[in-house]
Amino acid sequence: MRDSSAANRVRIDLGGSLLSFVQIESMKSHLAAGQQRLESPGEDFTGWVRLPKEFNKQELRRIKETAEAIRHKCDAFVVIGIGGSYLGARAAIEMLADKGAGPAVYYAGHNVSGTYHAKLLEELQGKDVCICVISKSGTTIESNIAFALLKDLLAEKYGKEKAAERIYAITDPKSGTLRQEAEREGYESFAVPENIGGRYSVLTPVGLLPISVAGIDIDAMLSGAAEISDPLPFEEDGAAQYAAARNLLFSMGKVIEIFEICEPGMEYFSEWLKQLFGESEGKQGKGIFPASLQLSTDLHSLGQFLQEGNQIFFETILNVESPPRDMVVPESADESLAGLSMNQVNRAVVLGMMAAHQKAGIPMIRVDVPAMTPYYFGQLVYFFERACTLSGYLAGVNPFDQPGVEKYKAEMRKILSKL
Ligand code: PA5
Numbered sequence: 001m002r003d004s005s006a007a008n009r010v011r012i013d014l015g016g017s018l019l020s021f022v023q024i025e026s027m028k029s030h031l032a033a034g035q036q037r038l039e040s041p042g043e044d045f046t047g048w049v050r051l052p053k054e055f056n057k058q059e060l061r062r063i064k065e066t067a068e069a070i071r072h073k074c075d076a077f078v079v080i081g082i083g084g085s086y087l088g089a090r091a092a093i094e095m096l097a098d099k100g101a102g103p104a105v106y107y108a109g110h111n112v113s114g115t116y117h118a119k120l121l122e123e124l125q126g127k128d129v130c131i132c133v134i135s136k137s138g139t140t141i142e143s144n145i146a147f148a149l150l151k152d153l154l155a156e157k158y159g160k161e162k163a164a165e166r167i168y169a170i171t172d173p174k175s176g177t178l179r180q181e182a183e184r185e186g187y188e189s190f191a192v193p194e195n196i197g198g199r200y201s202v203l204t205p206v207g208l209l210p211i212s213v214a215g216i217d218i219d220a221m222l223s224g225a226a227e228i229s230d231p232l233p234f235e236e237d238g239a240a241q242y243a244a245a246r247n248l249l250f251s252m253g254k255v256i257e258i259f260e261i262c263e264p265g266m267e268y269f270s271e272w273l274k275q276l277f278g279e280s281e282g283k284q285g286k287g288i289f290p291a292s293l294q295l296s297t298d299l300h301s302l303g304q305f306l307q308e309g310n311q312i313f314f315e316t317i318l319n320v321e322s323p324p325r326d327m328v329v330p331e332s333a334d335e336s337l338a339g340l341s342m343n344q345v346n347r348a349v350v351l352g353m354m355a356a357h358q359k360a361g362i363p364m365i366r367v368d369v370p371a372m373t374p375y376y377f378g379q380l381v382y383f384f385e386r387a388c389t390l391s392g393y394l395a396g397v398n399p400f401d402q403p404g405v406e407k408y409k410a411e412m413r414k415i416l417s418k419l
Helices: 021-023 030-040 047-054 057-073 087-096 114-124 140-160 160-164 176-183 205-213 217-225 240-250 264-279 303-308 340-361 374-395 403-419
Strands: 011-015 074-078 104-108 129-135 167-171 188-191 255-259 288-294 315-324 366-372
Touching: 011 240, 021 160, 021 176, 021 240, 057 129, 057 188, 057 217, 057 264, 074 114, 074 140, 074 205, 074 374, 087 264, 087 374, 104 114, 104 140, 104 340, 114 140, 129 205, 140 160, 140 167, 167 205, 176 188, 176 255, 176 303, 188 205, 205 217, 205 303, 240 315, 240 366, 240 374, 255 264, 255 403, 264 288, 264 315, 264 374, 288 366, 303 340, 366 374
Parallel strands: 074 104, 074 129, 129 167, 167 188, 255 288, 255 315, 315 366
Antiparallel strands: 011 366
């Protein structure tokens, strides 16, 4: 069973999943309720479902104008945030940005390493800097510490008043300390929509502002997502079929999903996927553990485990059909390889791995991505957000909360209060 055959879409291929048409079809009625919930306007935290089609035009214009102003104002742009307030933007920028065109993008506040931040501040010394702090709650300690460090750096460089013109804030529309500070200090600010949670917020100002600063076409990104945002019957709904397949595989003891990328530029996209599925499904003792591998790199490390180790996983391969660049293997290489294109060899790696894994009885799902462009990035984000939500509904969990994350924060605060 495949998604609509349109070539201009991200498509799912379940041919290697070891699941039969009948098995997948049997999930249709179980998924129907979830599909309906996604279409119901009152459903909690589903603001991202209609947003690509209904994005406020004025707000979009302001994002692009602000991004353009930032591009002219600085040569170093620091995105401060963690989890859903950072990973989506980084995924897009690492996948799509042309290095050297526009400011270099740095990241802060996604860890609390003194070493990382000391090095970052040193690196920023001789540069013209703008910063963008992103936190829906405004209470996240990782981003708060990094924001304080970078505000000090700006105040030292430009004076407090001028520094404020280089600070951009993306936070709750009304409440929280970051919102209050933005209003008080006059930072240019944007709102994280109330009905959209962190890991579903890539296609809101949270992702779109930094992505646009990196020179990536955010209109194309939104139209890619909009293109696949209409409700579809199960037979054409690739995201629903994928949700069905992964839940069936889970019930057969495949408790780990390994996302496999064939293009290194997608490394942070797989990080984003791990957060999306891990935080959305891993609760109430349930969930498929999301992992990731890079081909062919990891075939020379974990490949052995995949082929012959404990078979508790299935693979989801992100297959880019037309990678943006290519090279010819030079004549000086092994004669069986000379003259081939590297993309041909990369493809042979994937097909070879799939053939070997098929023989080992490993279930594989292939997601075909026509190209690495903003348009298909938008589709990928929307496809996986939809699939993850449907999958969570199917498993009977709330795909939009993360009560477990709060628990480490509470313990950490107790420890910090004693220091
Ligand atoms: O997906 C989520 O909700 C989380 O990963 C948050 O984005 C992350 O914890 C950061 O939260 P905040 O934006 O409130 O700083």
